[in-house]
Amino acid sequence: MKRERGPAPARLAVADVLRVGASGLRARPTRVVLSALGIAIGIATMIAVVGISSSSREQLLRQLDRLGTNLLTVTPGQTMFGEEAKLPTSALAMVERIGPVRTAAATGGTDATVRRTRHIPEAVTGGIAVQATTTGLLSTLEGAVVKGAWLNAATERRPAVVLGAESARRLGLARTGVQVWMGGRWFTVIGILGPMPLAPEIERSALVGFPAAEEFLGFDGHPTTLYERSADESVEAVRAVLPRTVNPENPEEVTVSRPSDALAAKAAAAGAFTNLLLGLGAVALLVGGVGVANTMVISVLERCREIGLRRSLGATRGQVRVQFLSESLLLSALGGVVGSVFGALATTGYALARDWPPVVPPWAIGGAIGATLLIGTIAGIYPAMRAARLSPTVALTTT
Numbered sequence: 001m002k003r004e005r006g007p008a009p010a011r012l013a014v015a016d017v018l019r020v021g022a023s024g025l026r027a028r029p030t031r032v033v034l035s036a037l038g039i040a041i042g043i044a045t046m047i048a049v050v051g052i053s054s055s056s057r058e059q060l061l062r063q064l065d066r067l068g069t070n071l072l073t074v075t076p077g078q079t080m081f082g083e084e085a086k087l088p089t090s091a092l093a094m095v096e097r098i099g100p101v102r103t104a105a106a107t108g109g110t111d112a113t114v115r116r117t118r119h120i121p122e123a124v125t126g127g128i129a130v131q132a133t134t135t136g137l138l139s140t141l142e143g144a145v146v147k148g149a150w151l152n153a154a155t156e157r158r159p160a161v162v163l164g165a166e167s168a169r170r171l172g173l174a175r176t177g178v179q180v181w182m183g184g185r186w187f188t189v190i191g192i193l194g195p196m197p198l199a200p201e202i203e204r205s206a207l208v209g210f211p212a213a214e215e216f217l218g219f220d221g222h223p224t225t226l227y228e229r230s231a232d233e234s235v236e237a238v239r240a241v242l243p244r245t246v247n248p249e250n251p252e253e254v255t256v257s258r259p260s261d262a263l264a265a266k267a268a269a270a271g272a273f274t275n276l277l278l279g280l281g282a283v284a285l286l287v288g289g290v291g292v293a294n295t296m297v298i299s300v301l302e303r304c305r306e307i308g309l310r311r312s313l314g315a316t317r318g319q320v321r322v323q324f325l326s327e328s329l330l331l332s333a334l335g336g337v338v339g340s341v342f343g344a345l346a347t348t349g350y351a352l353a354r355d356w357p358p359v360v361p362p363w364a365i366g367g368a369i370g371a372t373l374l375i376g377t378i379a380g381i382y383p384a385m386r387a388a389r390l391s392p393t394v395a396l397t398t399t
Contacts, residue, residue: 031298032334035294035335036292036334037335038290038291038292039289039291039292039332039334039336040336040338042283042287042339043335043336043372044339044343044346045339045343046282046343046371047346047347047364047368048342050360050361051343051344051346051347051351051359051360052347052351054359054360054361055347055351055354055358055359058359059356059357062357069258069260070229071140071198071260072230072235072239072242073199073225073226073256073258073259074087074095074242074243074246074256075224075225075226075257079250080252085253086222087223087224087226087247088222088246089221089222089223091223091226091246092104092105092106092134094245095242095245095246097245098238098242098245100234101228101229101238102231103139103140103229104136104140104227104228105136105139105140105227106133106223106225106226106227107132107134107137107205107207108131108213108223108224108225109129109131110130110183110217110219111217111218112130112218113125114126114182114206115182117181118181126167127170127204128167128170128171128205128206129204129205129206130182130183130205131205131207131208132207132208132209132214132217132219133151133210134156134209135150135151135153135156137227138150140229141227143194143196143199143202144193145191146165146192146194147175148176148190148191148192150191151190151191151209155190155209156210156211157209157215159182159186159187159212159216160187160189160190160212161187161189161190161208162189162191162207162208163206164193164203164205164206165193165195165196165203166203167206168192170204176190177189182206182208182216183216183217199227199259201225242256243256289332289378289379292328292331292335292375292376292379292380293328293378293379293380293382296324296331297382297386321385324380324383328376328380329373329376329380330376332372332373332375333372333373336368336369336372336373339368340365340369343364343368
């Protein structure tokens with residue numbers, strides 16, 4: 001004899017589940033906003049951190065593309081006795097003879113100081129170095145003169161000086177034609193340079209021609225830094241022969257470096273700080289998840305009669321679970337969307353203020369949405385199971 005079964009419970013469509021979940025949230029707007037705020041803060045923090053870091057890295061990479069990675073610098077190392085070595089006076093001429101080298105220049109340090117007037121003590125240098133330079137420096141570094149003119153065959157022999165961007169700022173000079181006190185005499189400022197990211201030491205220097213430095217500042221003619229550019233495909237080959245070319249007798253006393261490596265390392269190092277801030281964002285997200293779980297548990301306790309009524313009208317345990325889980329997911333998704341928007345806006349605003357290209361990686365947005373759904377699921381599991389376990393009779397009699 002067959003046993004008759006009752007009618008199968010109706011299935012809720014996805015739209016119905018979302019509608020039921022949304023109605024539960026609309027009934028408690030203040031609590032919903034405060035709970036979603038915790039999720040939003042965590043997501044906004046994480047997206048802003050990733051976005052700002054990515055924008056900074058993109059700016060550095062664009063800067064590298066613009067400045068090139070084919071610049072090498074040669075500086076003296078140490079002798080076998082630990083003393084500072086010197087580059088030969090013929091070093092620049094030797095470098096220029098290397099086939100793939102396109103352009104080369106040299107600078108040499110002096111003991112002179114630069115001051116606005118002779119009445120300022122010599123000890124007050126402002127951190128500005130006075131250096132001799134060859135006329136090819138500007139083209140080798142691909143720099144620009146923002147005021148005045150660069151040294152030429154005539155002015156490199158005269159008491160004329162070109163200031164780096166930072167040295168001009170420290171001296172309080174914004175125009176050319178004025179005089180500064182150097183090496184016991186007046187020098188006329190004929191030019192001010194723009195920023196040079198690959199050679200920040202030039203930004204903090206006052207530059208005079210090699211002949212003028214030898215005549216007026218007691219320069220000994222030994223360069224302290226050589227700069228050279230070669231074809232991109234020849235950089236490593238040139239790098240290998242530079243020490244022996246510059247100083248054939250003691251190549252071990254020569255140090256060769258590539259300034260662009262510092263910018264590349266800076267872009268890579270940004271990841272360490274990013275990971276720390278991402279950890280802080282994750283903590284904020286976790287706190288937001290706890291807030292969502294707390295809201296859902298309280299919601300279950302407050303809505304016992306509603307749960308009992310639904311169960312008595314035929315709703316299954318599974319449908320009650322889905323209802324409260326959907327509320328938790330919607331609450332978390334609300335915080336995630338708001339947080340994503342604010343994180344992207346924060347990234348864009350900060351990047352534009354720093355004149356960076358705004359970059360918000362798509363994987364960061366996708367990860368944020370995935371994190372909110374995961375948080376919503378975890379936060380809603382216990383309240384949903386608790387609601388589903390309530391007996392209809394007990395729930396209806398609960399006040």
